[in-house]
Amino acid sequence: MRCYAQAILDSGIPQDNHVVVSGIGCSGRVAGYMKIDSYHTTHGRAIPFAVGLKLANPELTVTVFSGDGDLAAIGGNHLIHAARRNVDISVICANNFNYGMTGGQLGPTTPFGARTTTSPYGSPELPFNLPYLLAASGANFVARWTTIHVRQLKRDILYMFSKPGFSFVEVLVPCPVGFGKMNFIDEGLDEMLLYKERCVIADGIPIDELGIDLRTDQPIYVGRFIDRDLAPYRPVRLEDIE
Amino acid sequence: MTSSGVLTGKHFFQGDEACAEGAIAAGCRFFGGYPITPSTEIAERLAHRFPEIGGVFIQMEDEMGSMAAVLGASAAGARAMTATSGPGFSLMMENIGLAVMMELPCVVVNVQRGSPSTGLPTLPGQSEVMQARWGSHGDYGLAAFSPWSPQEMFDLTIHSFNVADRYRIPILLMADEVVGHMVERVVIPREDQITRWERKRPDPNNKDAFEPFLAEDPDLVPPLAYAGEGYRVHFTGLTHDELGYPDMSAETHHRLVTRLVEKINYNSEKIVQTEDHFMDDARIVVVSYGSTARSARRAVKDARQEGIPVGFLRLVSLWPFPTNQIRELADHVDSFIVAEMNLGQMALEVERHVRRPVTGVHHAGGAMMAPDRILDAIREVANTGYTHLR
Structure with missing residues (x-):
């Protein structure tokens, strides 16, 4: 959130033109913490709400700030379709690998085998590789960072403001209470150290290799994975037809 | 056509087309929707018309996204609308509650078909009247209107935007398949004769x-x-x-x-809006709305030909319920008949408000109600000598 706030200050775009939209969850509350126009919507619906805002007033710089459960599970359909349409909004997805606000349940990004309160014997499901999903869906910009990569994260959020089309950054965030303690990561700081030890900056790495399993010794790849210029969505105008 | 897109003049329109033209005349410039029979013609006409007048048409991935996009557009200041039918209406309920809570004005058109579930996609129903009032979770208030003709699809669409703007509420325009697909004359006034209520704005x-x-x-x-x-x-x-x-x-x-x-x-x-006829001598009142009210009016006229003192009350607005009008009527008449294309929804509301017998003429939907059924009910009630049935 600090990176987002700093990016707003550095953007040169008047603060009154920045709008943040969030869904439900821990990161959904971000809308209430920002002193800009902010909309805290229903669970999963932040993206279509943001699409309506942006299309009704293209002057606005619209950012969706929400979690992996909100964006990729209950809101998953909206996520892929907004990326496919390439609507000019930015999405910051805080991924903590579980539903934290409700007390640590299985989510769409929970690694296979990880324990949560609703997967007490280990998750039997394969998780989403979010950058892979977004790249396949048609987003113009896809990146992943963690809460220790503050400079890179701020830089990329700033870049997303001016990047036409749909941009998406996944931010790995510690959730020591909901996810960590059931998976042998005691404190938030321990997860930060884990990021520090295992993260490998790998811009442009094949996106199908971006799956994450916090419990193994596999590297966690971070960086910018997609930066392309597919045509962004714009409403049909008569002059385009004639 | 004027630069604002208002198609002033006389037209031969389907109800759904008239609704789309009403939206344009009301200044609606955002439509987010998902195709569903029998409302699809509204989306199709706006997809065709918006590019020439600067409106935004977007076909969303589902009705939850449609409703959310409409609210986002409303938050940005646009007059925004969606249109759907039963299954989509159910999916919109959560965000209709958000519209109430955020007090974001918007219009949701429901061209009702036979329900529940997938029901009768191409045939009429009126069975979402109570869902319109109570479908989203919690205590709340909103307004719903029920057009009975293509002309009223046009007029009430404009009125829906006005009421939504004035009170910062979602408006549910509860049409039905008969009215949506019926083709009739629709008169569109000059733009300067179209009333638009302004939103209350901060200093x-x-x-x-x-x-x-x-x-x-x-x-x-x-x-x-x-x-x-x-x-x-x-x-x-x-x-x-x-x-x-x-x-x-x-x-x-x-x-x-x-x-x-x-x-x-x-x-x-x-x-609240109602329309009544033949009330001066009425001892029985037939209450109806939407396409069923067309049959009800026919039946009332026929019954009067037979000398039965029966009046006709049409609910133009369904919600809020016309409590005062119904109670005043109850002071002067002996009996109510409610005709509707469901198994008894508004009849419950009428019963709740009057200490008079209420007879329901009900049908689950799938075909417009025949006037004969309502006429039979009027005769039956008349034959009891207007005494209380229960």
């Missing part, structure tokens, strides 16, 4: 002190600030205080929910 010279959910006027409607205007507003579906920020106290919750409900109660006389 731009007092941005820092603005409290977005503080209703200072007796009508309980706070002014509406749009995204990007510099008011730095916060809107949430959580229980919020006058500043708009979450407050989880029982007191704030009670204050907010009470205001949202009382906002409709206080203004209900201005929202």
Whole structure:
């Protein structure tokens, strides 16, 4: 959130033109913490709400700030379709690998085998590789960072403001209470150290290799994975037809 | 056609097309929707018409996204609309509740088909009347209208935008398949003769002190600030205080929910619309709405030919319910008949308001109700000598 706030200050775009939209969850509350126009919507619906805002007033710089459960599970359909349409909004997805606000349940990004309160014997499901999903869906910009990569994260959020089309950054965030303690990561700081030890900056790495399993010794790849210029969505105008 | 897109003149329109033209005439410039029979022609016509007048048409991935996009557009200041039918209406319910809570004006058209579930996609129904009132979770108030002709699809669409703007509520335009697909003459007035009610807006010279959910006027409607205007507003579906920020106290919750409900109660006389005929000598009143009201009017006329003193009351607005009108009528008449294309929804509401016998003429949907059925009911009630049936 600090990176987002700093990016707003550095953007040169008047603060009154920045709008943040969030869904439900821990990161959904971000809308209430920002002193800009902010909309805290229903669970999963932040993206279509943001699409309506942006299309009704293209002057606005619209950012969706929400979690992996909100964006990729209950809101998953909206996520892929907004990326496919390439609507000019930015999405910051805080991924903590579980539903934290409700007390640590299985989510769409929970690694296979990880324990949560609703997967007490280990998750039997394969998780989403979010950058892979977004790249396949048609987003113009896809990146992943963690809460220790503050400079890179701020830089990329700033870049997303001016990047036409749909941009998406996944931010790995510690959730020591909901996810960590059931998976042998005691404190938030321990997860930060884990990021520090295992993260490998790998811009442009094949996106199908971006799956994450916090419990193994596999590297966690971070960086910018997609930066392309597919045509962004714009409403049909008569002059385009004639 | 004027530059604003208003198609002034006489037309031969389907109800769904008339609705789309009504939206354009009302200044609607955002439509987010998902195709569903029998409402699809509204989306199709706006997809065709919006590019020439600068409107935004977007076909969303589902009805939850449609409703959310409409609210986002409304938050940015647009007059925004969606159109659907039963299954989609169910999917929109959660965000209709968000519209109530955020007090974002918008119009949701429901061209009703046979329900429940997938039901009868191509055939009429009127069985979402109670869902319109209570379908989203919680206590709240909103308004719903019921057009009975293509002309009224046009007129009430404009009126729906006006009422939505005036009271900052979602409006449910509860049409049915008969009215949506029927083709009739529709007269569109000159643009300067179309009434548009303005939204209540905050004082731009007092941005820092603005409290977005503080209703200072007796009508309980706070002014509406749009995204990007510099008011730095916060809107949430959580229980919020006058500043708009979450407050989880029982007191704030009670204050907010009470205001949202009382906002409709206080203004209900201005929202309620009914039409009546032959009331002077009426001992029996037939209450109906939407396409069924066309059959009901025929039946009432035929019954009067037979010398039965029967009157006709059409509910143009379904919600808020016309409590005062119905109670006043009950002082003068002996019996009510409610004709509707469901198994008894508005009949319950009429029963709840009057101490007079209420006879229902009901059909689950799938075909427009025949006037004969209503006429039979009128004769039967008349033969009892207007005494109380129960």
